[in-house]
Amino acid sequence: MRSPVYIQVALPLPLRQNFSYLPREGEALPETGCRVSVPFGRQSLVGVVVGHSQESEFDPAKLKPINSVLDSAPLVTGQLWKLANLAARYYFSPLGMVLQQMLPVKLRQGESADAAPVKIWQLTDAGKQCQLDTLKRAFQQQRLLAYLQTKIEIEDVAVSQLEFSRQALKALADKGFITEGERQISFDTNWANNFELGETPQTLNREQAVAVATVNGDGLNYGAYLLEGVTGSGKTEVYLHLMEPVIRAGKSVLVLVPEIGLTPQTIERFARRYPVPTGVLHSGLNDNERLQVWQQAKAGALGIIIGTRSALFTDLPNLGMIIIDEEHDSSFKQQDGFRYHGRDLAVMRANLHNVPIILGSATPSIESLHNISIGKYRRLQLTRRAGVAREVSQEIVDLRLQNLDAGLSAQLLTKMEQHLEAGNQVMLFLNRRGFAPALLCHECGHLHGCSRCDAFYTVHQSSNLVQCHHCGSQKRLPRQCEECGSTQLFTQGVGTEQLEQALAARYPQYPLVRIDRDTTSRKGSLDKLLEKIRRGEARILIGTQMLAKGHHFPDVTLVGLLDVDGALFSADFRASERLAQLYIQVAGRAGRASKPGEVVLQTHQPDHPLLHQLTTLGYGPFAEAALKERQEALLPPAGQMAILRAEASHAHQAQQFLAEANHCFDQLAIQRVGPMPAPMERKAGKYRLHTLLLANDRKRLQQAIELALPKIEALASGKRCRWHLERDPQDLL
C-alpha cells in the first residue's frame, strides 16, 4: 500500500472544501488535528490538518508545500474533534470555520499552544544584602525591595497589579539589586487532592433535593435536565450541590452564562463553595489572558470554567458536567460567521463526553420545552421561592385615547409618585434609545428616513444628530424639512433620552439613571451606573433591554413597561416569547418580601391574548400555548428550519439567486417559503431577501440541504450577491 502523500487542510474560509498541500521537503506528515501554516494565494493562513490522502482532485502539480507545522501534538482531539465535525455538518458550516471558532484568537493566529515562560524580576545577592534604610529617600524603590526581600521574585505582570512603580523597578535593576529572568509555568493538576468545601452547603428544600437526587440518580452519565425555577427559587444552590460529586472526583465543571450574567457576584458564589482553580472567560480578557486560561484548562489544571458562549469549546481533559444558566438567553446564539447555538452544541458536547448537562431558567425557551415534550430533556421544577412568598400586583394600562407625557400614562405617573414617595426605586423599560424614533414635518408630513435603509432616522438631541440605528449613518439634526423646506419639524414618538428629560423636569427631586447603548458605550460606564443604582443614588431607572438582564435591584418596587406593542406584532416569530421572558424576569424582580412589588404594562392592545396569558396565568401556560401553536404550524422547534439569506445592491440579483436556489430543492422533501423580502428589505444600501426551508424532522432537512447545497454553491447568480445559510435562525432579520 502506498503511503499518503497529501495533507488535507481545513482553512478558516467560508468555502465548504478542504485544501490539499504537500509536506515540507523531507518532513513527515503532520497528524490530524495539528495546526499548520500554509501559503494561500498571496497570503499565508493557519489551518488544521483534517486528514491525509493519496489522491488529490486538484492538479497535483500545482500543490504547494505547507509553510510549517505549528503543533507537535494534535490540538483538537477526542470529543472536541468529534464536536467540531458534528457541528460543521449540523450547521452546514465549513469545518475550518468551526475549528477557528473553537480556538483562542492567539492560536488562530498561529502562536504556540505551549505556555510561554513568564517574565519575572528576581532579587540579586546585592539586593538581598541591601539595607532598606539606604533607600529611605526613594520610597517606591524601598517598598518594592522590601517586597522582594521576602518574596524573592515577582512576575512582571504583577508589578502593576500590586501597584509598584515601573520607575522604581528600573531603578532597582540599574542598581543591580534585581535582575530580569524567566520562569516556566507548571500546572497543578492535582487540585482535587485534599479538596474541602469552602463553605457549608445550604440545606435544600424538598424540590431542590428532588432535583439533585434525580440527576445524581442517573450516575453522572449523559442526561439533559431542564431546571425550571423562578427568580429566588434557588437554582444556583442546586447547581452547587450537583457539582460536588463531580469536583470531588477530580472532574471539571463547565458553567455557561449569558454575556451579562458573568458578574463578580456569580463568580464569587462558585468560588466560595469550591476553592478550586477556576478559569473565567469574560469579555474583558485580552487575547493573551484567554490563551492562558485555555492552556490551564487543557492541562487539566482547572476545576471550574465559567464563561460565555465561546467558553463551551474549552478543552477540558476531564469534563464532568455542564451547566447552562439562563438557557433561554439569546446571547447563546452566535449571530455572525459560524452561527451556532451554544446551548445546542453544549448538549451535543455533554452527550459526547457522556456527562450530565443542566439547563437552568425561570422562563425556558420554547425549544427546551419542546425537548421535554419529546423526552429528550428531563424536567426539574422549583416552584417554591426560597424566601418569603410574595405576590406582585400587575396592571395593564390601556393607552388608547390617553394623553401621555413622554409616553407615560396618568396611571403610571400616579403609581410612580406613590412608590417614589415611599422611598423606593422605580424602573422603566422603553426599548427605544435616542430622543425620538422619527422626525416629522408639520407642514408636509414628511418623515425623515435613512437613504440606505427602509427606516426612519432616530433623533438624538444631546448630540444634535439624527442617526439610523440600522446602518449607523448619521447627520446634523436638520432645521428644515428636506422635502418642503419648512422649519416646522417635530419629533414623533418617545425614546429613552426624551423620557429621561421629561422625568428630570417633572421630578427634579428624584435623581435618575438612564441605561442604554448611548450611556454605556464607554468601557466601565455600565458598571458605574449599576453601582449608582445599587447604592440608592438613583431613584428612577430608565433603560432598554440592557437594564433588564441579569441585574437585581432589591429596592425597585415598581416596574413599568412603557410600550410592549412592538413585540406583539413583530415580523419576528420569536418576539412574543422574548417579551414574555422579559416580562417574567422584571416582574420577578419587583419588590421583595418586605416591600410588595407592582408591574405596569402600557399598551394599545389591552385585549391581546398574550398579555392576558402572561398576567393572569404566567409564563408556563403562555409557553405551552406558544409551543402548541408552533407544533400546529410545523414551525420550529416542532419543525426544522433553515434560512437562506441573500443580499445585493439590486433586489433582482438576490431574488434571482434565491429563485434558482429554490430549484435546487426540486424533488426533495422540503418546504420552501419564499423568496420573500426580509422584514427590513433595504438595509445599509443592500436589498435583503430570504427563503425559509422547512421540514418535519431533522433528518429530512439535513439530507435535502446536503443534496442541494453543492448545486446552490455552483450557481453563477450566487456570485452577484452575498448569501449564507443559517440553521435554526433566531429571527428573520
Add this chain to the structure above:
DNA sequence: AGCACGCCGACT
C-alpha cells in the same frame, strides 16, 4: 473571507 486585477468617473 482576503486580495488581486481591471475598467470607468472625477480630480490635483
Add this chain to the structure above:
DNA sequence: GTCGGCGTGCTC
C-alpha cells in the same frame, strides 16, 4: 494624466 470606486475571479 492618475487616484480610487467596487464588480469579478481565484485561492490547494
